[in-house]
Amino acid sequence: xxxxxxxxxxxxxxxxxxxxxxxxxxxxxxxxxxxxxxxxxxxxxxxxxxxxxxxxxxxxxxxxxxxxxxxxxxxxxxxxxxxxxxxxxxxxxxxxxxxxxxxxxxxxxxxxxxxxxxxxxxxxxxxxxxxxxx
Amino acid sequence: xxxxxxxxxxxxxxxxxxxxxxxxxxxxxxxxxxxxxxxxxxxxxxxxxxxxxxxxxxxxxxxxxxxxxxxxxxxxxxxxxxxxxxxxxxxxxxxxxxxxxxxxxxxxxxxxxxxxxxxxxxxxxxxxxxxxxxxxxxxxxxxxxxxxxxxxxxxxxxxxxxxxxxxxxxxxxxxxxxxxxxxxxxxxxxxxxxxxxxxxxxxxxxxxxxxxxxxxxxxxxxxxxxxxxxxxxxxxxxxxxxxxxxxxxxxxxxxxxxxxxxxxxxxxxxxxxxxxxxxxxxxxxxxxxxxxxxxxxxxxxxxxxxxxxxxxxxxxxxxxxxxxxxxxxxxxxxxxxxxxxxxxxxxxxxxxxxxxxxxxxxxx
Ligand code: SF4
Ligand code: SF4
Numbered sequence: 001x002x003x004x005x006x007x008x009x010x011x012x013x014x015x016x017x018x019x020x021x022x023x024x025x026x027x028x029x030x031x032x033x034x035x036x037x038x039x040x041x042x043x044x045x046x047x048x049x050x051x052x053x054x055x056x057x058x059x060x061x062x063x064x065x066x067x068x069x070x071x072x073x074x075x076x077x078x079x080x081x082x083x084x085x086x087x088x089x090x091x092x093x094x095x096x097x098x099x100x101x102x103x104x105x106x107x108x109x110x111x112x113x114x115x116x117x118x119x120x121x122x123x124x125x126x127x128x129x130x131x132x133x134x
Numbered sequence: 135x136x137x138x139x140x141x142x143x144x145x146x147x148x149x150x151x152x153x154x155x156x157x158x159x160x161x162x163x164x165x166x167x168x169x170x171x172x173x174x175x176x177x178x179x180x181x182x183x184x185x186x187x188x189x190x191x192x193x194x195x196x197x198x199x200x201x202x203x204x205x206x207x208x209x210x211x212x213x214x215x216x217x218x219x220x221x222x223x224x225x226x227x228x229x230x231x232x233x234x235x236x237x238x239x240x241x242x243x244x245x246x247x248x249x250x251x252x253x254x255x256x257x258x259x260x261x262x263x264x265x266x267x268x269x270x271x272x273x274x275x276x277x278x279x280x281x282x283x284x285x286x287x288x289x290x291x292x293x294x295x296x297x298x299x300x301x302x303x304x305x306x307x308x309x310x311x312x313x314x315x316x317x318x319x320x321x322x323x324x325x326x327x328x329x330x331x332x333x334x335x336x337x338x339x340x341x342x343x344x345x346x347x348x349x350x351x352x353x354x355x356x357x358x359x360x361x362x363x364x365x366x367x368x369x370x371x372x373x374x375x376x377x378x379x380x381x382x383x384x385x386x387x388x389x390x391x392x393x394x395x396x397x398x399x400x401x402x403x404x405x406x407x408x409x410x411x412x413x414x415x416x417x418x419x420x421x422x423x424x425x426x427x428x429x430x431x432x433x434x435x436x437x438x439x440x441x442x443x444x445x446x447x448x449x450x451x452x453x454x455x456x457x458x459x460x461x462x463x464x465x466x467x468x469x470x471x472x473x474x475x476x477x478x479x480x481x482x483x484x485x486x487x488x489x490x491x492x493x494x495x496x497x498x
Contacts, residue, residue: 014370037171039164044410046370046392047423068155087162093416096165107161111153 025101196257203329262309296324328431365402368410400427
Protein backbone atom coordinates (compact mmCIF):
# COMPACT_ATOMS: atom_id res chain seq x y z
CA UNK A 1 0.00 0.00 0.00
CA UNK A 2 1.56 3.34 -0.97
CA UNK A 3 1.39 5.41 2.17
CA UNK A 4 4.64 7.28 2.59
CA UNK A 5 5.48 10.77 1.40
CA UNK A 6 8.15 9.18 -0.78
CA UNK A 7 5.35 8.47 -3.21
CA UNK A 8 5.16 11.19 -5.77
CA UNK A 9 1.37 11.01 -5.81
CA UNK A 10 -0.67 13.46 -3.70
CA UNK A 11 0.59 12.88 -0.23
CA UNK A 12 -1.39 10.84 2.25
CA UNK A 13 1.07 10.16 5.00
CA UNK A 14 -1.04 11.00 8.03
CA UNK A 15 -3.47 8.10 7.96
CA UNK A 16 -0.89 5.49 8.93
CA UNK A 17 0.38 7.06 12.18
CA UNK A 18 -3.24 7.74 13.13
CA UNK A 19 -4.18 4.10 12.55
CA UNK A 20 -1.28 3.11 14.82
CA UNK A 21 -2.52 5.49 17.49
CA UNK A 22 -5.98 3.95 17.21
CA UNK A 23 -4.51 0.48 17.61
CA UNK A 24 -2.77 1.51 20.84
CA UNK A 25 -6.04 3.04 22.04
CA UNK A 26 -7.78 -0.31 21.44
CA UNK A 27 -5.12 -2.02 23.60
CA UNK A 28 -5.75 0.51 26.37
CA UNK A 29 -9.51 0.02 26.11
CA UNK A 30 -9.08 -3.74 26.49
CA UNK A 31 -6.54 -3.54 29.29
CA UNK A 32 -8.13 -0.89 31.51
CA UNK A 33 -11.40 0.21 29.93
CA UNK A 34 -9.88 3.64 29.25
CA UNK A 35 -11.53 5.42 26.32
CA UNK A 36 -9.64 7.65 23.88
CA UNK A 37 -11.01 10.57 21.90
CA UNK A 38 -9.03 11.99 18.96
CA UNK A 39 -10.06 15.37 17.53
CA UNK A 40 -9.64 15.07 13.76
CA UNK A 41 -9.78 18.87 13.44
CA UNK A 42 -6.54 19.21 15.41
CA UNK A 43 -4.36 17.16 13.06
CA UNK A 44 -2.54 18.25 9.93
CA UNK A 45 -4.37 16.43 7.17
CA UNK A 46 -3.48 16.41 3.50
CA UNK A 47 -6.13 16.27 0.79
CA UNK A 48 -5.96 12.45 0.56
CA UNK A 49 -5.43 11.71 4.25
CA UNK A 50 -9.02 11.74 5.29
CA UNK A 51 -10.27 9.56 2.43
CA UNK A 52 -7.41 7.15 3.16
CA UNK A 53 -8.25 7.01 6.86
CA UNK A 54 -11.98 6.47 6.31
CA UNK A 55 -11.32 3.81 3.68
CA UNK A 56 -8.96 2.00 6.04
CA UNK A 57 -11.45 2.09 8.91
CA UNK A 58 -14.39 0.91 6.82
CA UNK A 59 -18.02 0.65 7.89
CA UNK A 60 -19.27 -1.41 10.84
CA UNK A 61 -22.53 -2.58 12.35
CA UNK A 62 -23.85 0.53 14.10
CA UNK A 63 -24.96 3.75 12.44
CA UNK A 64 -26.82 6.10 14.82
CA UNK A 65 -28.05 9.67 14.55
CA UNK A 66 -28.40 11.90 17.61
CA UNK A 67 -30.73 14.85 17.13
CA UNK A 68 -29.54 17.36 19.72
CA UNK A 69 -28.67 20.88 18.59
CA UNK A 70 -28.40 19.54 15.02
CA UNK A 71 -27.77 15.99 13.81
CA UNK A 72 -24.69 14.11 15.02
CA UNK A 73 -23.75 10.84 13.42
CA UNK A 74 -22.17 8.09 15.49
CA UNK A 75 -20.88 5.24 13.34
CA UNK A 76 -18.95 2.18 14.38
CA UNK A 77 -16.18 1.43 11.90
CA UNK A 78 -15.33 -2.07 10.68
CA UNK A 79 -13.12 -2.28 13.78
CA UNK A 80 -15.33 -2.87 16.82
CA UNK A 81 -14.78 -0.20 19.44
CA UNK A 82 -13.55 2.38 16.92
CA UNK A 83 -16.26 4.99 16.35
CA UNK A 84 -16.47 7.98 14.06
CA UNK A 85 -18.44 10.82 15.66
CA UNK A 86 -19.44 13.81 13.50
CA UNK A 87 -21.23 16.77 15.08
CA UNK A 88 -23.33 19.02 12.84
CA UNK A 89 -25.30 22.14 13.73
CA UNK A 90 -28.94 22.86 12.87
CA UNK A 91 -28.05 23.92 9.35
CA UNK A 92 -26.14 20.70 8.75
CA UNK A 93 -22.65 22.24 8.79
CA UNK A 94 -19.96 20.02 10.27
CA UNK A 95 -18.74 21.44 13.59
CA UNK A 96 -16.33 18.82 14.86
CA UNK A 97 -15.18 15.30 14.08
CA UNK A 98 -13.77 12.79 16.50
CA UNK A 99 -12.52 9.23 16.49
CA UNK A 100 -13.72 7.70 19.73
CA UNK A 101 -12.25 4.42 20.93
CA UNK A 102 -14.80 3.10 23.42
CA UNK A 103 -17.25 0.28 24.12
CA UNK A 104 -20.08 2.82 23.75
CA UNK A 105 -19.48 6.48 22.81
CA UNK A 106 -20.48 8.67 25.73
CA UNK A 107 -23.12 10.61 23.79
CA UNK A 108 -25.04 7.47 22.84
CA UNK A 109 -25.74 6.80 26.51
CA UNK A 110 -28.69 8.53 28.14
CA UNK A 111 -27.41 11.14 30.55
CA UNK A 112 -28.30 10.99 34.24
CA UNK A 113 -29.79 14.53 34.30
CA UNK A 114 -31.99 13.77 31.27
CA UNK A 115 -33.12 10.47 32.82
CA UNK A 116 -34.08 12.29 36.03
CA UNK A 117 -36.08 14.83 33.98
CA UNK A 118 -37.79 11.99 32.15
CA UNK A 119 -38.74 10.20 35.38
CA UNK A 120 -40.42 13.41 36.55
CA UNK A 121 -42.11 14.00 33.19
CA UNK A 122 -43.50 10.49 33.03
CA UNK A 123 -44.91 10.69 36.57
CA UNK A 124 -46.56 13.95 35.60
CA UNK A 125 -48.07 12.40 32.50
CA UNK A 126 -49.39 9.42 34.48
CA UNK A 127 -50.97 11.71 37.06
CA UNK A 128 -52.74 13.67 34.33
CA UNK A 129 -54.03 10.52 32.68
CA UNK A 130 -55.32 9.21 35.99
CA UNK A 131 -57.09 12.54 36.59
CA UNK A 132 -58.76 12.29 33.17
CA UNK A 133 -59.97 8.76 33.87
CA UNK A 134 -61.37 9.64 37.28
CA UNK B 135 -16.25 39.55 34.49
CA UNK B 136 -19.83 38.85 33.51
CA UNK B 137 -23.25 40.32 33.76
CA UNK B 138 -25.92 38.89 36.04
CA UNK B 139 -28.62 36.56 34.80
CA UNK B 140 -28.87 32.87 34.06
CA UNK B 141 -25.72 30.82 33.49
CA UNK B 142 -24.96 29.50 30.03
CA UNK B 143 -25.97 25.98 31.06
CA UNK B 144 -29.29 27.39 32.31
CA UNK B 145 -29.86 29.30 29.08
CA UNK B 146 -29.29 26.14 27.04
CA UNK B 147 -31.63 24.20 29.32
CA UNK B 148 -34.32 26.87 29.00
CA UNK B 149 -34.02 26.46 25.25
CA UNK B 150 -34.95 22.81 25.75
CA UNK B 151 -31.45 21.49 25.10
CA UNK B 152 -30.82 18.18 26.87
CA UNK B 153 -27.74 17.28 28.87
CA UNK B 154 -26.69 15.23 25.85
CA UNK B 155 -27.05 18.33 23.65
CA UNK B 156 -25.08 20.29 26.25
CA UNK B 157 -22.25 17.72 26.16
CA UNK B 158 -22.21 17.95 22.38
CA UNK B 159 -21.94 21.74 22.72
CA UNK B 160 -19.01 21.22 25.15
CA UNK B 161 -17.26 18.77 22.79
CA UNK B 162 -17.51 21.15 19.82
CA UNK B 163 -16.44 24.05 22.06
CA UNK B 164 -13.33 22.11 23.14
CA UNK B 165 -12.47 21.45 19.51
CA UNK B 166 -13.14 25.12 18.74
CA UNK B 167 -10.82 26.27 21.53
CA UNK B 168 -8.13 23.86 20.30
CA UNK B 169 -8.30 22.08 23.66
CA UNK B 170 -7.92 18.30 23.88
CA UNK B 171 -11.16 16.25 24.08
CA UNK B 172 -10.14 15.24 27.63
CA UNK B 173 -11.00 18.83 28.65
CA UNK B 174 -14.72 18.34 27.91
CA UNK B 175 -15.67 17.61 31.56
CA UNK B 176 -13.81 20.75 32.70
CA UNK B 177 -15.62 22.81 30.05
CA UNK B 178 -18.96 21.33 31.09
CA UNK B 179 -18.23 22.18 34.74
CA UNK B 180 -17.15 25.74 33.87
CA UNK B 181 -20.23 26.38 31.72
CA UNK B 182 -22.47 25.41 34.66
CA UNK B 183 -21.40 28.65 36.32
CA UNK B 184 -20.43 30.90 33.38
CA UNK B 185 -22.70 33.88 32.67
CA UNK B 186 -23.20 35.81 29.47
CA UNK B 187 -20.49 38.46 29.13
CA UNK B 188 -21.28 41.88 27.71
CA UNK B 189 -19.24 42.68 24.58
CA UNK B 190 -18.55 46.06 22.99
CA UNK B 191 -17.00 45.88 19.53
CA UNK B 192 -15.22 48.93 18.08
CA UNK B 193 -14.10 49.18 14.45
CA UNK B 194 -11.37 51.69 13.59
CA UNK B 195 -9.15 51.81 10.46
CA UNK B 196 -10.22 48.48 8.97
CA UNK B 197 -11.77 46.89 5.90
CA UNK B 198 -14.57 44.99 7.74
CA UNK B 199 -12.90 41.74 6.63
CA UNK B 200 -12.57 40.66 10.27
CA UNK B 201 -16.29 41.10 10.91
CA UNK B 202 -17.01 39.33 7.61
CA UNK B 203 -14.84 36.47 8.82
CA UNK B 204 -16.58 36.37 12.22
CA UNK B 205 -20.06 36.26 10.72
CA UNK B 206 -18.97 33.27 8.65
CA UNK B 207 -17.76 31.27 11.61
CA UNK B 208 -19.72 28.09 11.86
CA UNK B 209 -19.01 26.40 15.13
CA UNK B 210 -20.91 27.26 17.14
CA UNK B 211 -22.79 29.46 14.70
CA UNK B 212 -22.58 33.22 15.09
CA UNK B 213 -26.25 33.25 16.01
CA UNK B 214 -25.72 30.62 18.67
CA UNK B 215 -22.50 31.85 20.16
CA UNK B 216 -22.47 35.59 19.78
CA UNK B 217 -26.09 36.62 19.76
CA UNK B 218 -27.40 34.11 22.29
CA UNK B 219 -24.46 33.42 24.58
CA UNK B 220 -22.79 36.81 24.41
CA UNK B 221 -24.57 40.07 24.94
CA UNK B 222 -23.20 42.02 21.97
CA UNK B 223 -24.10 45.51 23.10
CA UNK B 224 -22.40 47.60 20.44
CA UNK B 225 -21.09 46.80 16.94
CA UNK B 226 -21.48 49.44 14.18
CA UNK B 227 -21.87 46.91 11.39
CA UNK B 228 -24.09 44.35 13.06
CA UNK B 229 -26.33 46.51 15.23
CA UNK B 230 -29.61 48.00 14.01
CA UNK B 231 -29.27 51.28 15.90
CA UNK B 232 -27.14 54.08 14.46
CA UNK B 233 -25.99 57.60 15.34
CA UNK B 234 -26.91 58.89 18.78
CA UNK B 235 -28.92 55.76 19.69
CA UNK B 236 -25.90 53.55 18.96
CA UNK B 237 -23.58 55.68 21.07
CA UNK B 238 -26.19 55.68 23.85
CA UNK B 239 -26.19 51.85 23.74
CA UNK B 240 -22.41 51.82 24.08
CA UNK B 241 -22.50 54.23 27.02
CA UNK B 242 -25.27 52.24 28.73
CA UNK B 243 -23.35 48.96 28.34
CA UNK B 244 -20.21 50.62 29.73
CA UNK B 245 -22.13 51.97 32.73
CA UNK B 246 -24.09 48.84 33.54
CA UNK B 247 -21.18 46.43 33.19
CA UNK B 248 -18.35 48.68 34.38
CA UNK B 249 -15.17 46.67 34.91
CA UNK B 250 -16.74 43.50 33.51
CA UNK B 251 -17.35 43.89 29.79
CA UNK B 252 -15.11 42.61 27.05
CA UNK B 253 -13.89 45.14 24.50
CA UNK B 254 -13.19 43.80 21.02
CA UNK B 255 -11.38 46.07 18.57
CA UNK B 256 -10.73 45.62 14.85
CA UNK B 257 -8.68 48.12 12.87
CA UNK B 258 -5.68 50.26 13.76
CA UNK B 259 -5.75 53.68 15.42
CA UNK B 260 -4.37 56.73 13.56
CA UNK B 261 -2.22 59.02 15.69
CA UNK B 262 -1.25 61.32 12.80
CA UNK B 263 -4.40 63.42 12.67
CA UNK B 264 -7.49 62.66 14.76
CA UNK B 265 -9.66 63.56 11.75
CA UNK B 266 -8.36 60.59 9.72
CA UNK B 267 -10.92 58.31 11.35
CA UNK B 268 -13.80 59.29 13.61
CA UNK B 269 -17.09 57.76 14.76
CA UNK B 270 -19.97 60.05 15.72
CA UNK B 271 -17.42 62.89 15.80
CA UNK B 272 -15.24 61.07 18.34
CA UNK B 273 -11.67 60.27 17.32
CA UNK B 274 -10.64 56.60 17.32
CA UNK B 275 -8.01 57.35 19.99
CA UNK B 276 -10.53 58.98 22.35
CA UNK B 277 -13.14 56.27 21.82
CA UNK B 278 -10.61 53.50 22.47
CA UNK B 279 -9.30 55.09 25.67
CA UNK B 280 -12.78 55.88 26.95
CA UNK B 281 -14.18 52.41 26.21
CA UNK B 282 -11.12 50.48 27.40
CA UNK B 283 -11.17 52.27 30.76
CA UNK B 284 -14.00 50.12 32.12
CA UNK B 285 -13.24 46.90 30.22
CA UNK B 286 -12.11 43.68 31.87
CA UNK B 287 -9.86 42.99 28.88
CA UNK B 288 -9.33 44.08 25.31
CA UNK B 289 -9.23 41.65 22.38
CA UNK B 290 -7.50 43.05 19.28
CA UNK B 291 -9.01 41.15 16.36
CA UNK B 292 -7.10 41.12 13.08
CA UNK B 293 -3.55 42.10 12.21
CA UNK B 294 -4.49 45.83 12.02
CA UNK B 295 -5.66 46.00 15.65
CA UNK B 296 -2.96 43.59 16.81
CA UNK B 297 0.11 44.97 15.02
CA UNK B 298 -0.98 47.93 12.84
CA UNK B 299 -1.49 45.78 9.73
CA UNK B 300 -1.90 47.30 6.29
CA UNK B 301 -2.73 50.86 7.54
CA UNK B 302 0.65 50.84 9.32
CA UNK B 303 2.54 49.51 6.28
CA UNK B 304 5.28 51.83 5.03
CA UNK B 305 5.01 54.78 4.71
CA UNK B 306 2.15 54.59 7.26
CA UNK B 307 0.38 57.77 6.10
CA UNK B 308 -2.02 58.00 9.06
CA UNK B 309 0.49 57.18 11.82
CA UNK B 310 -1.45 53.97 12.51
CA UNK B 311 -0.66 52.04 15.70
CA UNK B 312 -2.07 48.84 17.24
CA UNK B 313 -4.25 48.70 20.37
CA UNK B 314 -1.32 47.55 22.51
CA UNK B 315 0.56 50.80 21.74
CA UNK B 316 -2.20 52.75 23.51
CA UNK B 317 -3.72 50.48 26.15
CA UNK B 318 -1.07 49.62 28.73
CA UNK B 319 -3.06 49.03 31.90
CA UNK B 320 -5.35 46.17 30.73
CA UNK B 321 -4.74 42.71 29.36
CA UNK B 322 -4.63 43.06 25.56
CA UNK B 323 -5.01 39.83 23.66
CA UNK B 324 -4.04 39.72 19.99
CA UNK B 325 -5.95 37.60 17.46
CA UNK B 326 -4.00 38.44 14.30
CA UNK B 327 -4.66 37.30 10.76
CA UNK B 328 -5.78 39.16 7.68
CA UNK B 329 -8.47 38.21 8.48
CA UNK B 330 -8.15 35.84 11.44
CA UNK B 331 -9.64 32.38 10.94
CA UNK B 332 -13.34 32.68 11.92
CA UNK B 333 -13.24 29.89 14.47
CA UNK B 334 -10.13 31.38 16.06
CA UNK B 335 -12.11 34.59 16.77
CA UNK B 336 -15.04 32.64 18.20
CA UNK B 337 -12.65 30.23 19.93
CA UNK B 338 -11.10 33.10 21.90
CA UNK B 339 -14.55 34.50 22.73
CA UNK B 340 -15.66 30.98 23.72
CA UNK B 341 -12.68 30.67 26.06
CA UNK B 342 -13.64 33.89 27.80
CA UNK B 343 -17.26 32.78 27.86
CA UNK B 344 -16.38 29.38 29.33
CA UNK B 345 -13.66 30.12 31.82
CA UNK B 346 -14.27 33.85 32.40
CA UNK B 347 -10.57 34.41 31.79
CA UNK B 348 -8.27 34.89 28.83
CA UNK B 349 -6.21 32.00 27.43
CA UNK B 350 -2.45 31.66 27.77
CA UNK B 351 -0.56 34.03 25.44
CA UNK B 352 2.75 33.95 23.57
CA UNK B 353 5.33 36.75 23.55
CA UNK B 354 3.34 38.60 20.86
CA UNK B 355 0.13 38.49 22.89
CA UNK B 356 -1.46 35.67 20.86
CA UNK B 357 -3.33 32.72 22.38
CA UNK B 358 -0.92 29.78 22.34
CA UNK B 359 -3.71 27.31 21.62
CA UNK B 360 -4.06 28.73 18.11
CA UNK B 361 -0.72 30.42 17.46
CA UNK B 362 1.59 28.04 19.31
CA UNK B 363 2.98 26.35 16.23
CA UNK B 364 4.13 27.59 12.85
CA UNK B 365 2.27 26.83 9.64
CA UNK B 366 5.44 24.99 8.57
CA UNK B 367 5.38 22.75 11.66
CA UNK B 368 1.83 21.64 10.92
CA UNK B 369 1.96 21.71 7.12
CA UNK B 370 1.04 18.48 5.37
CA UNK B 371 3.57 19.35 2.64
CA UNK B 372 6.35 19.37 5.22
CA UNK B 373 7.76 15.93 4.31
CA UNK B 374 8.47 17.31 0.82
CA UNK B 375 10.35 20.24 2.36
CA UNK B 376 12.41 17.80 4.41
CA UNK B 377 13.16 15.78 1.26
CA UNK B 378 14.10 18.91 -0.68
CA UNK B 379 11.23 18.52 -3.15
CA UNK B 380 10.04 21.97 -4.21
CA UNK B 381 7.64 23.40 -6.76
CA UNK B 382 9.65 25.92 -8.82
CA UNK B 383 6.72 27.53 -10.62
CA UNK B 384 2.98 27.43 -10.06
CA UNK B 385 2.42 25.07 -12.97
CA UNK B 386 5.40 22.73 -13.03
CA UNK B 387 5.43 19.05 -12.21
CA UNK B 388 6.29 19.69 -8.56
CA UNK B 389 3.31 22.02 -8.20
CA UNK B 390 1.03 19.36 -9.66
CA UNK B 391 2.44 16.73 -7.31
CA UNK B 392 1.81 18.94 -4.30
CA UNK B 393 5.45 19.57 -3.35
CA UNK B 394 6.61 22.23 -0.91
CA UNK B 395 5.96 25.88 -1.88
CA UNK B 396 9.00 27.33 -0.10
CA UNK B 397 10.73 28.44 -3.31
CA UNK B 398 7.52 30.15 -4.44
CA UNK B 399 7.71 32.41 -1.41
CA UNK B 400 5.85 30.44 1.27
CA UNK B 401 6.21 32.23 4.64
CA UNK B 402 4.97 29.20 6.57
CA UNK B 403 8.31 28.72 8.38
CA UNK B 404 8.07 32.14 10.08
CA UNK B 405 4.29 32.34 10.51
CA UNK B 406 2.38 31.27 13.59
CA UNK B 407 -1.29 30.54 12.95
CA UNK B 408 -3.81 27.67 12.98
CA UNK B 409 -4.49 27.49 9.21
CA UNK B 410 -2.73 24.17 8.64
CA UNK B 411 -5.03 22.27 11.00
CA UNK B 412 -8.16 24.40 11.51
CA UNK B 413 -8.27 25.40 7.83
CA UNK B 414 -10.82 27.72 6.21
CA UNK B 415 -14.39 27.45 4.90
CA UNK B 416 -15.52 24.86 7.43
CA UNK B 417 -12.26 22.99 7.28
CA UNK B 418 -12.33 22.55 3.50
CA UNK B 419 -8.84 23.81 2.68
CA UNK B 420 -6.22 26.49 3.36
CA UNK B 421 -3.95 28.48 1.03
CA UNK B 422 -1.13 25.92 0.90
CA UNK B 423 -3.58 23.08 0.20
CA UNK B 424 -4.93 25.22 -2.64
CA UNK B 425 -1.44 25.57 -4.09
CA UNK B 426 -0.38 29.03 -2.85
CA UNK B 427 2.26 29.77 -0.25
CA UNK B 428 1.46 31.36 3.09
CA UNK B 429 1.91 35.16 3.03
CA UNK B 430 2.48 35.41 6.78
CA UNK B 431 -0.63 37.48 7.50
CA UNK B 432 -0.66 36.82 11.27
CA UNK B 433 2.83 38.21 11.89
CA UNK B 434 3.76 41.81 12.79
CA UNK B 435 4.82 43.82 9.74
CA UNK B 436 3.91 41.07 7.27
CA UNK B 437 3.06 43.62 4.60
CA UNK B 438 6.61 45.03 4.64
CA UNK B 439 8.43 41.72 5.11
CA UNK B 440 9.53 41.33 1.49
CA UNK B 441 7.72 40.16 -1.66
CA UNK B 442 5.12 37.45 -1.24
CA UNK B 443 6.58 35.40 -4.10
CA UNK B 444 10.23 35.59 -3.11
CA UNK B 445 11.63 32.70 -1.08
CA UNK B 446 12.57 33.56 2.50
CA UNK B 447 16.21 34.56 2.70
CA UNK B 448 16.97 31.48 4.74
CA UNK B 449 19.40 28.79 3.68
CA UNK B 450 17.42 25.68 2.89
CA UNK B 451 20.19 23.12 3.51
CA UNK B 452 21.18 24.14 7.07
CA UNK B 453 17.55 24.73 8.02
CA UNK B 454 16.84 21.16 7.00
CA UNK B 455 19.69 19.88 9.11
CA UNK B 456 18.57 21.97 12.06
CA UNK B 457 15.02 20.68 11.76
CA UNK B 458 16.32 17.13 11.62
CA UNK B 459 18.18 17.80 14.85
CA UNK B 460 15.06 19.41 16.31
CA UNK B 461 13.15 16.21 15.75
CA UNK B 462 15.75 14.42 17.87
CA UNK B 463 16.29 17.06 20.54
CA UNK B 464 12.60 17.85 20.85
CA UNK B 465 10.79 21.08 21.47
CA UNK B 466 13.63 23.27 22.65
CA UNK B 467 15.57 22.84 19.43
CA UNK B 468 12.37 23.45 17.48
CA UNK B 469 12.07 26.78 19.25
CA UNK B 470 15.63 27.60 18.23
CA UNK B 471 14.77 27.01 14.58
CA UNK B 472 11.74 29.22 14.96
CA UNK B 473 13.85 31.96 16.49
CA UNK B 474 16.34 31.77 13.69
CA UNK B 475 13.57 31.88 11.14
CA UNK B 476 12.24 34.98 12.82
CA UNK B 477 15.60 36.67 12.58
CA UNK B 478 15.65 35.70 8.90
CA UNK B 479 12.39 37.56 8.54
CA UNK B 480 13.77 40.57 10.36
CA UNK B 481 16.62 40.82 7.87
CA UNK B 482 14.13 40.56 5.02
CA UNK B 483 12.28 43.43 6.65
CA UNK B 484 15.42 45.51 6.97
CA UNK B 485 16.26 44.96 3.30
CA UNK B 486 12.72 45.95 2.31
CA UNK B 487 12.20 45.46 -1.41
CA UNK B 488 9.36 46.71 -3.52
CA UNK B 489 7.25 44.09 -5.32
CA UNK B 490 7.75 44.17 -9.06
CA UNK B 491 5.79 42.44 -11.74
CA UNK B 492 8.78 40.09 -12.10
CA UNK B 493 8.33 38.95 -8.52
CA UNK B 494 4.72 38.22 -9.18
CA UNK B 495 5.47 36.26 -12.31
CA UNK B 496 8.68 34.83 -10.84
CA UNK B 497 10.64 33.79 -13.85
CA UNK B 498 13.03 31.05 -12.78
S1 SF4 C 1 7.56 26.01 3.32
FE1 SF4 C 1 5.34 26.30 3.22
S2 SF4 C 1 4.56 24.70 1.82
FE2 SF4 C 1 6.65 24.12 2.43
S3 SF4 C 1 6.37 22.79 4.19
FE3 SF4 C 1 6.69 24.83 5.01
S4 SF4 C 1 4.64 25.72 5.26
FE4 SF4 C 1 4.42 23.91 3.92
S1 SF4 D 1 -1.81 30.48 5.33
FE1 SF4 D 1 -0.57 32.15 6.14
S2 SF4 D 1 -1.18 33.99 4.99
FE2 SF4 D 1 -2.74 32.45 4.66
S3 SF4 D 1 -4.30 32.92 6.17
FE3 SF4 D 1 -2.92 31.35 7.07
S4 SF4 D 1 -1.35 32.57 8.20
FE4 SF4 D 1 -2.42 33.98 6.82
